[in-house]
Amino acid sequence: MVAAAKLRRAEEAATAARPYAERMSGVLANLLAAAKDSPNAPKLLRGTGKSAADETHLLIVATADKGLCGGFNSSIVRLAREHIVKLQGEGKKVKVIAVGRKGDDQLKRLYGDLIVWRTNFVDVKTIGFAQAHDIASKVLDMFEGEEFDVATVFFGKFKNVVSQVPTAQQIIPAQAPDGVDVPDLKGAVYDYEPSEEEILETLLPRYVAVQVFRALLENVASEQAASMTAMDNATRNAGELIDKLTLQYNRARQAQITKELIEIISGAEAL
Numbered sequence: 282m283v284a285a286a287k288l289r290r291a292e293e294a295a296t297a298a299r300p301y302a303e304r305m306s307g308v309l310a311n312l313l314a315a316a317k318d319s320p321n322a323p324k325l326l327r328g329t330g331k332s333a334a335d336e337t338h339l340l341i342v343a344t345a346d347k348g349l350c351g352g353f354n355s356s357i358v359r360l361a362r363e364h365i366v367k368l369q370g371e372g373k374k375v376k377v378i379a380v381g382r383k384g385d386d387q388l389k390r391l392y393g394d395l396i397v398w399r400t401n402f403v404d405v406k407t408i409g410f411a412q413a414h415d416i417a418s419k420v421l422d423m424f425e426g427e428e429f430d431v432a433t434v435f436f437g438k439f440k441n442v443v444s445q446v447p448t449a450q451q452i453i454p455a456q457a458p459d460g461v462d463v464p465d466l467k468g469a470v471y472d473y474e475p476s477e478e479e480i481l482e483t484l485l486p487r488y489v490a491v492q493v494f495r496a497l498l499e500n501v502a503s504e505q506a507a508s509m510t511a512m513d514n515a516t517r518n519a520g521e522l523i524d525k526l527t528l529q530y531n532r533a534r535q536a537q538i539t540k541e542l543i544e545i546i547s548g549a550e551a552l
Contacts, residue, residue, distance in 0.1 A: 285509050288442070291502040295439050295495075302495045309455060309488055337374040339397075339429035339453075340364060341420065343436040343496050344384030345504040346401045351514075353437055353445055353507035354383040360447040361435045365392060376429055380416060381500075397423075408501055413494030420493075421486055424453055432489075436496035437503035443510055445503035452492050455485050 342361045344354045361377075361384075368375050377392060379385035379399040389396060398419060402408055420432055432453035437445040 288502065288505040288509055291498070291505045292439065295498040295502040298495050298498050302491050305484075305488055305491055309484065335373065335431050337376065337429040337431075338368050339376045339378065339420065339423065339432040341378045341380060341416070341432060341434040341452075341493070341496075342384045342388060343434065343493075343500050344379075344381035344387075345500065346382040346403045347504075347508075348383060349511060350504050350507040351511035353504055354381075354387065356445075356447045357435055357437050358384055358387045360449060361388070362391070364433070364435075364449060365395070378416070378420070380497075397428075408497050410490070410494050413497055414490050417486070417490035417493045420453070421489060429453075434493060434496050436500050437507075439499050439502040439506065442506045445507055448499075450492065450496070452489050455488060 340361055342357065344357050348354070365375050365377075375392075375395050376397045377388060377395045379388055379396050380401070382401040382403065385396070385399050385401070400416065402412060423429060424432070431451065433449050433451045435447070435449050438448040440446055
């Protein structure tokens with residue numbers, strides 16, 4: 282009941298954030314098409330400029346701070362682990378930012394040495410843009426310090442009450458998201474004022490923060506849905522177990538009564 286009450290608010294917040302994030306992705310896709318080959322393109326777009334453009338990967342693994350939500354946390358961590366194994370198999374360096382206590386607890390068992398920063402929201406009543414901005418600022422500072430080349434955020438995308446999809450989305454270097462259609466300009470040319478590069482210098486950091494914020498909102502909605510489903514299943518299983526134990530108790534009680542009656546009758550006949 283608690284999860285069901287929270288789910289509606291969390292679902293509304295996640296749904297409300299999608300149009301803004303998707304529209305920003307569309308604008309970004311247009312700008313990327315115009316500026317991706319420019320030598321003056323922002324660093325967040327063209328990468329660190331190292332000879333090995335994807336030598337070091339940063340994985341931002343966002344999970345919940347609490348359990349009792351079925352396989353929600355484990356599914357996200359499993360996807361991150363598969364990504365780590367794949368990257369290490371290719372000879373890449375991996376760093377991890379653990380967002381959420383449960384993901385941190387699971388990852389540190391095998392990959393504790395890879396975790397470079399961790400944060401959780403145990404004492405936060407409502408997750409807002411401030412938390413996403415703090416995480417994005419940490420990521421951007423690491424990128425400016427050339428501590429990694431590629432950043433990918435892992436989260437559970439809310440689909441419906443019974444379905445939460447573990448998702449991995451690359452946010453640095455920025456790329457046109459899958460499923461975003463670049464409009465057909467029919468030969469027309471956009472003239473940007475200021476230039477595409479100047480717009481991207483401002484837009485890309487906000488894009489990173491918005492995508493992190495969206496991931497956190499999707500996670501909150503997915504966690505509440507998974508918690509509601511898990512607790513509903515637990516309640517149903519407990520009810521079935523009570524019914525089975527009650528049936529066993531009645532059978533044992535009936536057998537004991539029958540045994541006592543047989544003993545009484547047998548004793549009376551012996552007299």
